[in-house]
Amino acid sequence: MANTDGQGHLLSLKVMRVSRPGLASAWEPFYSSSSAFSARSTASILSLQGKTPLPGHPKTLRDLTHVSEFLTLPVAFGAIQLGETFSSCLCVNNEANADVEGVSIKVEMQTANSKVLLAEVGGADCKLGARDTLEVVVHHEVKELGQHVLACSVEYRLPPGSRHAPGPAEGSSDPNLQGFRKFYKFTVSVANPLSVKTKVNTPRAPSALLDPLEREKVFLEVHIQNATQEPMWFERIVFECADGWTAADMNQIYDADPDQDMQLMSGSADLMYPNAVRQYIYVLSPTTIPTFPLPPQPGSTIPLGRLDISWRTQFGEPGRLVTSMLSRRIPAPPPPPSVVQQPASAIPPYLQRGRTPTSSPRTTTSQLPQSRPSSPSPHRPGSPFPNRPGPIARPQSPAGSVRNITQPAARPLVVPEQPADVEVDLVTMGNVPKAVHVYDPFTIGFKLTLSALIPRGTRQQTISIMVQHLLPPRVPAKATQDGHPVASDHALVASPSTQLMGQGNALLSLPPPYFDAADQTRDTKLKGCTFLGSSTISLESMRLDTPIEPGDTHPARSEGCREFELTFLPLCTGYVCVGGLRILLVEHELSDGVTSTHRIGKEPKTLKEYEVIGEVWVHS
16 A cells, blocks of 8 residues: 655655735834935835925825835745635655656545546656656635645656665555655635625516516626625626526626727726625526416526636735526415414303303203103102102294204205416517607507417317406596586596497497506506597407317417507606506307307406506607
């Protein structure tokens, strides 16, 4: 087995950590009348004084840090933090007076989870002369916390005629092949050099939620803090997206020439002092936009990507840190309200006020057949009251017997009709006009996408949709002094007829074009714009066909879409909200594709309501 200490071998191994130097501090006395010290202080590269004296101040004003321009080497191994680059210089010395052949050195970095080969130098052709050395410098990025071991293995061949053989190399039976191993342990401090915190935001504006591209974006806000006691110079900060995402770096100033793009924090702004915090913004977009949005599962985690950060310390020592996977956590549904169980009462049930005992002799007696309470009690010979009369017969209540209770009339079993599993999604087509003027009508295009579940045994379904404008709820009429009611402003708006002709000349009864509940904030936002035209628009019926493969018994979903336009009239200048809108399911028919047709629902059903469907800036 190889020797682990290297004693008695012809070669020796020296290992030294390559670390940054430090500035030596020295106190220089203050002499206001000494020209020699004044000249030396002025010539120092760390001096704050100029060539000419300040008015009313001596010429030998010095820097208060007491740091000189001399460099000093560290006297100890020092500390290593996560993300730093560990550098070490290894030197193999030939202590013999003869040449040694077959010299090789192998360096590995071992941790609790990995083993990395850093260098493997030399070999069978490597020859080391007498008193000669073989040097190698290795570097390793520290990516793990905890214990690290620098394992060094040295092998060589004994010169001819050498009698000294301390031990063969590991895994070799050749006595001329010698070797030894050395291990150097150090611990990476638990404290990270950088503190990275993230915050995920999603679009909330009504106009963004109706845009098929904007609503899918995720805004990642990253806060980076320098947790060390030394300043850092950031060289590179790159966000590496997870699969399915693309990222836009909003921390750059983009130019017409891509080569001229510049970081917002560049030059002197890249210097980050201890405990300083920087904020970075990244906009993530999915690579594939779904035709119908699917909400994420509550409580799930969506991976977004990683941050690759590179920096240098004040002496140019590099550092690099790759964060763990940054993700977006979807809030879990609130837990159901827990039922608080009252402790058991020490009072017997029949003594508790306001509570009917579950088991009572009287209750039991009242439920007995009619013959038991009216039958006389038998005479007991040993009774002290032989002449006691029997119980008095009382008229029996008709409810005293279970057989006499009148059963309620049987009602016909009503099986509720299966609800229509139909979902809708509304998006805007193109951008809202930017140049909008007051009392100048403008048009917005919309696309309505419908997703319906086709049950088993159904091949086709026909769905009819109507779009209805919504107004604030009506305000009750106000009475005047003479007792005659006066209609309010909202009541003066003529309500459209709620009776419309559907397919097959069927008469449809639509809900009134008003919001169900009053909301002063909503009504205030929508008062600056009104719709033009009919309050209800009927869209062309959609026929959804789903081919079912043989043997496929699972229900499938089918999608369809319709495009339409709405015209609005702005009534005031400034920021104006456009709305509201109601999506109505008017007819829904299922068919097996041959003869059978089944209609679901006979009344219009509200699928979705939108308070705001657009935001515009109105010019005068």
